[in-house]
Amino acid sequence: MNNSTKTQAISDAVASLYNTYPFPPEPILDEAPPGYNWRWYWPTVYSFCTGAAPVDGSVRVLDAGCGTGVSTEYISHLNPDADVLGIDLSERAIATATQRCQSSGATNVQFRQLSIYDVDQLEGEFDWINCVGVIHHMPDPLAGLRALATRLAPGGFIHLFVYAAVGRWEISLMQRAIALVQGSQRGDYQDGVRVGRQIFATLPEGNRLKQRERDRWAMENQRDECFADMYVHPQEVDYTLDDLFKLIDASGLEFVGFSNPEVWQLDRLLAQDPALLARAKQLPLKDQYRLIELLDPEITHFEWFLARPPYPRISWEDDAALLAATPGRNPCMEGWPSQSIFDHNYQIIALSETEFKVLQACDSQRLVQESHRQPATVADLISQTGATLEQIRQMHQKQLILLRP
Ligand SMILES: C[S@@+](CC[C@H](N)C(=O)[O-])C[C@H]1O[C@@H](n2cnc3c(N)ncnc32)[C@H](O)[C@@H]1O
Structure with missing residues (x-):
């Protein structure tokens, strides 16, 4: 198989998973969804990245790999002056996203079944791209990120989320165990979910994989869509912090910061020993992040903003x-x-x-x-x-x- 045939075969398998189990499986509402997420509201995104509120909200937004449109729907309701486009590989996910937004009266949004690899087919550039939980499911995440970078307007921002290898260690073991039992039936995602549930049910109490599933994930994994997304995925790349920064460096975009900055504070781990904390804070920033990654195996994902310079930065020190x-x-x-x-x-x-x-x-x-x-x-x-x-x-x-x- 040559590279492009292989890439296509993996993308087909990913589309097939999400056509079987569209994600996320949130119910469709007939009104704007409740609450907010500041990462889906342009004034707070812009303020986080630049320090200042934007002049207006009439931005062009791409939700890349929008799935069933939960984030797209929020983005469109929270930013009524924005022009929003959601794209995804999966036909069923796009159908659900379209229905979701029609049902809640989101009018400033459109959807299109399109791979991130093919975003050159889209007209113009975007001020803001949201791409959460997607590129780590692409056979070539860097090519995906570079493709998105070509669609980002100068001064624009992209929000990304990928899985972290350290915190997903038990998940990764279970994924491999399910695949082993499935053998040639890999690719039958319903069978994968059945096999996974059987293994968890039969593992002895105290087993670390079983315990981790029960303590951290079981609630959301009651839904087969979530269980499948976690354990029977045909394509997943988990990142260490070093790999993450290699990806970022190769993307040609600029790292703005983690969008969960509270996680990346050494104080929350070393505050009991001020001298040790002060010593650790002497390390270069990336090494401080590495130390946090090593000391906190609860970190299961990385989420961060990238920018296409130039963009303003106001510290308000003046x-x-x-x-x-x-x-x-x-x-x-x-x-x-x-x-x-x-x-x-x-x-x-x-x-x-x-x-x-x-x-x-x-x-x-x-x-x-x-x-x-x-x-x-x-x-x-x-x-x-x-x-x-x-x-x-x-x-x-x-x-x-x-x-x-
Ligand atoms: C885990 S879901 C995330 C959905 C949504 N972003 C969210 O956070 O709720 C991953 C989505 O990425 C889509 N996807 C994977 N590879 C893609 C690609 N190459 N182009 C577009 N979408 C892709 C899948 O079809 C799936 O709907």
Whole structure:
């Protein structure tokens, strides 16, 4: 078999899995889906990558490998001014995605059955590409990422998610065990799910694979679609951090940062020993990440943003620039107005008195100066609430507020 025949055969097998078990198997709703994910909301994506809120929301978005359209539907409802396109290999996934978005009244979205390898067939470029849980299922992930890079507009961002090898060790063993038992029946995904469930049921209590499945995955894996996606996939590449950065370096795009930055803090692992923590923090940043990968085998995936330069980066260290900025409350929160809210990461947090006042002021009409109807600035906010510049910086850091220069 030559390379392109092999690539096609693998892509056909992947399409066949998702035609059998379209993913994700979320129910179709007749209204906008509840809640938010800040990674699907352009102002927070742009702010995370550049430090500043964007001027407007009229962006072109590609959801590459959109599956049954759960992310695409959110993106389209959360960003009503955006123009959204979802593509996927699987015909059944695209049919479900189309039905999902029609049912919930998402009108700014279209779908097309198309491989990421063939995105050169699409017109124009995209400001923002979402590609979650996809390229690690491609026979040549780098070729997939490079193809997407050609469709990214200058100053555009791409959000990616791939599996991490260390945290998926038990999954990988089980995948190989199922394939071994299936033998020539590999490719019959329903048989794979049956075999996998039989093995788990019969393994002795205390077996590490069984324990891991029960403690971490069993709840979502009640659905055969999820079980199949995890254990009987015909194509999966799991990444170490080194491999991940090799992929990124070869993509021609720039690493902006992990989109779960809280995971990549050494403090959460070494804070009990300040001297050791300080020593580890002397390491180059990539080695700090490597250390976290080694010390925390719970990390089962990598998620991160890449950019096509040039793009602005505002740190807000300059007091004058910060005082002149226009603040806004990040809408990615639930429970507001209250001092106890779910933040952008759906973590419950307690707002301080000052934070609460700042967010109230952000929402308030008083922030629009009556004389010339200019939006209020951070300077106005500070004079109304008594907050300090440092507190404003921290609120920005915590994604409670967005700032526009
Ligand atoms: C695990 S699902 C992820 C779906 C969606 N991105 C999500 O996060 O819910 C992987 C999807 O990638 C699609 N896919 C795999 N290879 C692809 C390719 N070469 N081009 C387009 N889609 C692909 C599959 O058909 C499947 O629907």
